[in-house]
Amino acid sequence: MRATLWISASAGAVLLGLALSIPIAAQTEKPTIFTTTDFRQDRALWTDSAYYRNNTPGQLRGMAINVEGRRTGQELSARPYGSQGTGRADAPSLKSPYPYTNAWEHYQVLLKQANGGTKHTKQTLPDWSGHWSGGAQFGGGAPASSIAAMLTPKYRETFVQEMKAATEGRIWSANSICLPGGYFDAVSAEEFVVTLGRVYSMGSGNGSFTARWIFTDGTPHSPKDKEFVKWHGESIGFWNNDELIVHTNQIHGWKGGPSEFSDQLETVERYRLVGDRLEGEITLYDPEVYISPINARLRFQRDKETAYEDRMQFNTCTDTNGPSPNVYMDAKGLLNERVAGDPLYWEPADTRPWVTYLNESDKRYKASGLKPTARTGTPIKK
Amino acid sequence: MTAVKQLAFTGFLAAALTLTSSSTAWSHHSHAMFDHDKEVTITGTVSQWIFRNPHVFLYVEAKAETGDTLTYTVEMSNITNMLKVGFTATTFKTGDQVTVTMHPLIDGRPGGNYIVATAGDGKQFGRI
Numbered sequence: 322m323r324a325t326l327w328i329s330a331s332a333g334a335v336l337l338g339l340a341l342s343i344p345i346a347a348q349t350e351k352p353t354i355f356t357t358t359d360f361r362q363d364r365a366l367w368t369d370s371a372y373y374r375n376n377t378p379g380q381l382r383g384m385a386i387n388v389e390g391r392r393t394g395q396e397l398s399a400r401p402y403g404s405q406g407t408g409r410a411d412a413p414s415l416k417s418p419y420p421y422t423n424a425w426e427h428y429q430v431l432l433k434q435a436n437g438g439t440k441h442t443k444q445t446l447p448d449w450s451g452h453w454s455g456g457a458q459f460g461g462g463a464p465a466s467s468i469a470a471m472l473t474p475k476y477r478e479t480f481v482q483e484m485k486a487a488t489e490g491r492i493w494s495a496n497s498i499c500l501p502g503g504y505f506d507a508v509s510a511e512e513f514v515v516t517l518g519r520v521y522s523m524g525s526g527n528g529s530f531t532a533r534w535i536f537t538d539g540t541p542h543s544p545k546d547k548e549f550v551k552w553h554g555e556s557i558g559f560w561n562n563d564e565l566i567v568h569t570n571q572i573h574g575w576k577g578g579p580s581e582f583s584d585q586l587e588t589v590e591r592y593r594l595v596g597d598r599l600e601g602e603i604t605l606y607d608p609e610v611y612i613s614p615i616n617a618r619l620r621f622q623r624d625k626e627t628a629y630e631d632r633m634q635f636n637t638c639t640d641t642n643g644p645s646p647n648v649y650m651d652a653k654g655l656l657n658e659r660v661a662g663d664p665l666y667w668e669p670a671d672t673r674p675w676v677t678y679l680n681e682s683d684k685r686y687k688a689s690g691l692k693p694t695a696r697t698g699t700p701i702k703k
Numbered sequence: 704m705t706a707v708k709q710l711a712f713t714g715f716l717a718a719a720l721t722l723t724s725s726s727t728a729w730s731h732h733s734h735a736m737f738d739h740d741k742e743v744t745i746t747g748t749v750s751q752w753i754f755r756n757p758h759v760f761l762y763v764e765a766k767a768e769t770g771d772t773l774t775y776t777v778e779m780s781n782i783t784n785m786l787k788v789g790f791t792a793t794t795f796k797t798g799d800q801v802t803v804t805m806h807p808l809i810d811g812r813p814g815g816n817y818i819v820a821t822a823g824d825g826k827q828f829g830r831i
Binding site: 382385386387388395396399487490491492494496497527528628629630631634636637638640641642 | 732733734735736739740753755756757758760781782783786787
């Protein structure tokens, strides 16, 4: 009797447990960016690192290649689709530590601290000659959730959409279709030419060339009626002994840095030579895109010796990619120009072409029925 | 998306495809269009050696499994990276023999992403 009761009770408990546990498990298993059927329904999870399986943005983009352990080129950062990431919970915070609400206020405080700036002579200017590699480091290995958390709702949604598309091999980048890289490409300079009254910085990308002119002669920004957005903005600066402080405004909104940015972006940069490193920081103010100002470390390393093939050079992306389709030879052999509505017309007024791409890509990808899965090929040891 | 933007986007995609067919690839793009789980080796004749940025291209006439001779478009890295592994502007000329291993395009068209190559004189070129 006792045995019968025990068996009945046990069976009942098992059945009850099954009845309870299966639905509970199904209900409590939260979707991830890899399992969701509609990422827009997961807004509450977008700032949770578990939603991205703790992957960094770079690791999520690496899944576009969807292999493991390969040794060359983009395979170095490739990862199998859906794999667990290594986002660091202790990564530097993106949130600016400064109390300023805008870049100009920030810049003015630094200018005041420098008593109006140091007046250098040719003999006292810092020596920043040589070839450098580096740039801004946003978040330093933080999971994608830490970037999402810094974005206002409209841009957070695009960020998550972009991350999801990237894991599925659907990636938009400006340089890939010969559009300008934008402001943050120019921040990653390779050479700095320091002169009295002007600092020039240059970079030679594989498909583009960047240049900035930083006015340190005490002249202000262009007056309001002369302002317009420029790909690398307009920069003025001053020296505080050996430290260069730069304010940049009139920046063309685009993609880059931690996410994308609007025409409202203004920045404050600080650079100082420490041995063979240029070190400093950049603070980003863009209330349209960031929920609060963002701060990141700037770090450049000077080459001990520059190989011939690493010398600066001028490149143009269209060299092997072809020209713009908007100006062309028509069927009569005449020079002609495509206009809105024409086949092959490129829409210059589309200020966020990556959103246009992502929305169309989402539709086509869904219609195609493709499903991403981790590749099963044998990893090649590095 | 507005009608104008829809049309513009269609145009953009078409333009991209046009550029793809005439000049083969975009620069700085993800390599997601290549199958990194497969390696294909072809031996054939160089028809063009384009030593330019943003990508160096090698065009090779080679026989496919069907027996047809196809022009394979081998996308390589930028000039700086190519110089580092021993390629130069004069490595190949039209008519040279070459063997190339590549990750093929996923959609099966004759082309891929460079892995290694051996020139007709036996000189070997490694991974980027």
